Amino acid sequence: MQKKRLAPPLRFLMAARQRELGRLEALTDLSRLVDLISQLVHGLQKERGLSNALLCDVGDTMLAEVAAQARDSAAIEAEVRAAWDCLIEPSGPAEHASVRLLSAVAHALQQLEQLETLREQVRRRAIAAEAATSRYTGLLGALLAIVFELADTAVDADVTRALVALLNFIQGKELCGQERACGVIGFLNGYFTDERKAQMQALAQAQERCFDAFLAHGGPRDADAQAWRSVGELTETLARLRTIAARTDAGQQVDRQLSAAWFAAATARIDAMHHVERKLIDELARLCQARITSMREELADHRVLLDQLSSADPRDGAGRVFNVQARPLNALPDDPLGAGLQASVLDMLARQTARLADSEHQLAQARKALEERKYVERAKWVLVAALGVTEKDAHDQLQKTAMNTGQPLQAVAREVIDKLGGKRVDGRKR
Amino acid sequence: MQKKRLAPPLRFLMAARQRELGRLEALTDLSRLVDLISQLVHGLQKERGLSNALLCDVGDTMLAEVAAQARDSAAIEAEVRAAWDCLIEPSGPAEHASVRLLSAVAHALQQLEQLETLREQVRRRAIAAEAATSRYTGLLGALLAIVFELADTAVDADVTRALVALLNFIQGKELCGQERACGVIGFLNGYFTDERKAQMQALAQAQERCFDAFLAHGGPRDADAQAWRSVGELTETLARLRTIAARTDAGQQVDRQLSAAWFAAATARIDAMHHVERKLIDELARLCQARITSMREELADHRVLLDQLSSADPRDGAGRVFNVQARPLNALPDDPLGAGLQASVLDMLARQTARLADSEHQLAQARKALEERKYVERAKWVLVAALGVTEKDAHDQLQKTAMNTGQPLQAVAREVIDKLGGKRVDGRKR
Numbered sequence: 001m002q003k004k005r006l007a008p009p010l011r012f013l014m015a016a017r018q019r020e021l022g023r024l025e026a027l028t029d030l031s032r033l034v035d036l037i038s039q040l041v042h043g044l045q046k047e048r049g050l051s052n053a054l055l056c057d058v059g060d061t062m063l064a065e066v067a068a069q070a071r072d073s074a075a076i077e078a079e080v081r082a083a084w085d086c087l088i089e090p091s092g093p094a095e096h097a098s099v100r101l102l103s104a105v106a107h108a109l110q111q112l113e114q115l116e117t118l119r120e121q122v123r124r125r126a127i128a129a130e131a132a133t134s135r136y137t138g139l140l141g142a143l144l145a146i147v148f149e150l151a152d153t154a155v156d157a158d159v160t161r162a163l164v165a166l167l168n169f170i171q172g173k174e175l176c177g178q179e180r181a182c183g184v185i186g187f188l189n190g191y192f193t194d195e196r197k198a199q200m201q202a203l204a205q206a207q208e209r210c211f212d213a214f215l216a217h218g219g220p221r222d223a224d225a226q227a228w229r230s231v232g233e234l235t236e237t238l239a240r241l242r243t244i245a246a247r248t249d250a251g252q253q254v255d256r257q258l259s260a261a262w263f264a265a266a267t268a269r270i271d272a273m274h275h276v277e278r279k280l281i282d283e284l285a286r287l288c289q290a291r292i293t294s295m296r297e298e299l300a301d302h303r304v305l306l307d308q309l310s311s312a313d314p315r316d317g318a319g320r321v322f323n324v325q326a327r328p329l330n331a332l333p334d335d336p337l338g339a340g341l342q343a344s345v346l347d348m349l350a351r352q353t354a355r356l357a358d359s360e361h362q363l364a365q366a367r368k369a370l371e372e373r374k375y376v377e378r379a380k381w382v383l384v385a386a387l388g389v390t391e392k393d394a395h396d397q398l399q400k401t402a403m404n405t406g407q408p409l410q411a412v413a414r415e416v417i418d419k420l421g422g423k424r425v426d427g428r429k430r
Numbered sequence: 431m432q433k434k435r436l437a438p439p440l441r442f443l444m445a446a447r448q449r450e451l452g453r454l455e456a457l458t459d460l461s462r463l464v465d466l467i468s469q470l471v472h473g474l475q476k477e478r479g480l481s482n483a484l485l486c487d488v489g490d491t492m493l494a495e496v497a498a499q500a501r502d503s504a505a506i507e508a509e510v511r512a513a514w515d516c517l518i519e520p521s522g523p524a525e526h527a528s529v530r531l532l533s534a535v536a537h538a539l540q541q542l543e544q545l546e547t548l549r550e551q552v553r554r555r556a557i558a559a560e561a562a563t564s565r566y567t568g569l570l571g572a573l574l575a576i577v578f579e580l581a582d583t584a585v586d587a588d589v590t591r592a593l594v595a596l597l598n599f600i601q602g603k604e605l606c607g608q609e610r611a612c613g614v615i616g617f618l619n620g621y622f623t624d625e626r627k628a629q630m631q632a633l634a635q636a637q638e639r640c641f642d643a644f645l646a647h648g649g650p651r652d653a654d655a656q657a658w659r660s661v662g663e664l665t666e667t668l669a670r671l672r673t674i675a676a677r678t679d680a681g682q683q684v685d686r687q688l689s690a691a692w693f694a695a696a697t698a699r700i701d702a703m704h705h706v707e708r709k710l711i712d713e714l715a716r717l718c719q720a721r722i723t724s725m726r727e728e729l730a731d732h733r734v735l736l737d738q739l740s741s742a743d744p745r746d747g748a749g750r751v752f753n754v755q756a757r758p759l760n761a762l763p764d765d766p767l768g769a770g771l772q773a774s775v776l777d778m779l780a781r782q783t784a785r786l787a788d789s790e791h792q793l794a795q796a797r798k799a800l801e802e803r804k805y806v807e808r809a810k811w812v813l814v815a816a817l818g819v820t821e822k823d824a825h826d827q828l829q830k831t832a833m834n835t836g837q838p839l840q841a842v843a844r845e846v847i848d849k850l851g852g853k854r855v856d857g858r859k860r
Contacts, residue, residue, distance in 0.1 A: 081438070099450045350820070
């Protein structure tokens with residue numbers, strides 16, 4: 001890079017900046033992955049909704065639609081897989097992929113491998129609507145888990161904040177998809193059982209919480225306010241159908257044609273959300289690029305200073321910092337700590353460290369929301385390890401305890417970790 | 431690695447394990463660096479003590495000893511520099527070096543560049559004993575900061591615990607070195623001023639705290655108990671001289687020859703500590719190696735399973751998990767989730783994630799002690815950034831506030847971060 005050999009402190013200062021830049025540059029891969037995964041999620045949500053309608057409907061009118069959507073999903077799946085492959089290629093951004101991220105990808109791939117089988121079962125109507133929905137939902141959960149792990153690797157506070165808002169939005173949208181599926185089954189049956197009513201209500205409330213969190217962590221930009229408002233308007237349409245659903249029972253059945261109306265209304269709303277989501281992701285990509293550009297400029301600034309420093313004449317007093325060991329020992333400078341450029345180097349070192357401390361602080365603040373989720377995730381796996389239950393059972397147990405005790409999920413999670421976390425897993429036994 | 435192409439979930443599962451192993455393997459470099467730096471620290475502590483005696487003494491008897499020790503320090507310094515260079519070599523363990531670690535190395539190098547000048551000033555008696563001591567102490571502080579950053583990059587709970595114990599020990603030993611220097615000046619003057627008495631007392635108390643923390647975080651192994659006991663015995667000798675020092679004043683002077691006795695007693699104790707330190711470092715290296723070996727074995731176990739899985743006949747139902755997409759779609763298995771080996775893969779995924787959650791939990795516990803130090807470090811740089819003061823002034827200000835308010839340093843640090851941490855540094859301005 002420099003023609004002259006840099007003084008050792010500056011070489012390490014530059015190496016530190018380069019490392020920082022390298023980590024920031026990984027944000028480009030991150031925003032690209034989030035983009036692709038969110039597209040796959042959207043495609044699979046649609047596929048889940050259509051499959052559900054197909055499995056509940058008597059006719060075969062949906063077959064072509066389901067097949068077309070499956071083809072769309074498969075196309076984006078191929079892109080997602082290629083992007084994941086880059087994570088473990090020797091020349092790829094492997095350095096930045098965390099162990100947890102790679103494990104999350106393995107989980108999702110494990111479910112994706114089953115997808116073609118599921119599609120065939122749907123096509124042959126060889127699976128119940130609920131079972132198919134739950135399989136799609138499991139896969140979507142695994143994909144969202146990857147987005148959470150990606151957010152965990154973001155090294156920039158602003159990007160992390162944007163990701164937390166986006167994550168809450170994506171999760172809210174997924175809950176809307178689940179509500180759509182649940183509603184289709186109910187309306188096609190002509191009425192909602194008590195259990196299904198409770199499920200519909202829980203899904204609507206959980207959506208609210210997600211979108212509240214989305215707004216609390218930044219919400220849409222001013223430019224996207226219109227897109228977000230149209231989601232609100234479409235929610236009103238859906239709310240009328242929700243009310244109708246809540247009033248049904250075995251003795252008070254409604255026209256099964258309402259199922260199509262419900263599906264259309266829920267889909268219009270989810271599509272509007274997808275529009276907002278696209279804007280959030282564009283904004284995320286822009287933000288990542290802006291952070292990288294500003295870091296590159298900063299690094300270039302440093303290079304200018306370094307060039308000045310290293311081109312200083314070694315016999316010139318101002319250059320002494322680079323030549324302390326080469327200088328004739330009987331010609332000590334008056335000021336042993338050096339002046340001028342020596343002060344510049346100290347200044348650069350102090351600024352670098354202050355900036356690091358500041359950005360770590362900002363990052364720690366921005367990550368608080370992610371940390372909370374981490375507790376729940378960790379508690380789940382502590383239960384798996386300690387009790388030998390499945391992941392789903394562990395999750396259900398946490399939620400049940402939270403509901404029964406009226407505590408927030410996070411508090412329950414902390415308790416589990418404190419009580420059982422000390423029990424180490426013997427990973428070597430199979 | 432495998433001749434047959436692995437199924438995607440397993441490729442990522444293996445990649446995650448490899449990444450984990452790679453991070454653990456960095457522990458070897460870590461323990462080697464800690465070893466080398468602690469040797470340099472010991473050499474420079476000795477050099478500080480001898481230089482101090484030379485600068486206070488009237489004769490030139492110490493000149494040869496100081497020169498010999500400086501040569502020893504320089505030899506180990508060359509080794510340390512070579513090891514640091516590996517951190518930023520393209521083929522080196524760069525991946526694992528944090529931005530903060532590289533910055534800390536830059537700080538230390540910046541001070542090392544001044545060392546030859548300082549030595550020449552000592553040789554020519556062109557610097558006061560206090561000034562020389564403080565320059566050596568600054569350099570030693572920068573070296574210890576690197577060890578703290580190294581501890582911060584350790585990804586294993588047991589290793590982190592061992593490092594926290596070692597760090598407290600090294601810090602305690604450094605305070606003993608500072609006490610030795612302070613005592614030499616006092617005894618050579620014939621008496622201790624009130625200020626110097628207070629300094630001696632503060633240094634002795636701070637040592638106690640460090641060694642208490644060392645014991646609380648594990649202390650010496652049973653095999654090293656004898657070495658640790660001999661430190662205790664040598665402390666008793668020193669305590670008698672401490673008492674004498676505390677009783678002196680301008681009117682109650684003591685024989686200046688006591689300075690040599692003090693130096694000898696303090697040095698014997700520090701050398702005994704060095705002995706304990708060597709054993710702790712050997713133990714650290716052993717521990718790192720053990721963790722790497724056990725992870726390698728675990729990985730090998732997985733390979734055996736993977737070989738079994740991937741050599742299963744694709745037409746064999748048990749192998750279906752790898753061939754979902756290739757299987758004739760009209761030949762669906764009875765159990766769509768698959769059985770046998772499919773369950774093995776899910777089991778491996780669940781175990782991997784449970785183990786990760788467990789080790790993260792263990793690591794978080796072990797790092798609590800480091801986190802506390804991080805707060806103080808962060809608060810210092812928040813002050814530098816917000817008030818434009820020097821690093822030393824910021825540190826002094828924190829300590830002063832803690833003393834004046836009777837709060838622990840960490841509480842003061844948290845307050846500073848909360849109050850001033852939000853003010854971002856504009857890193858681009860110089």
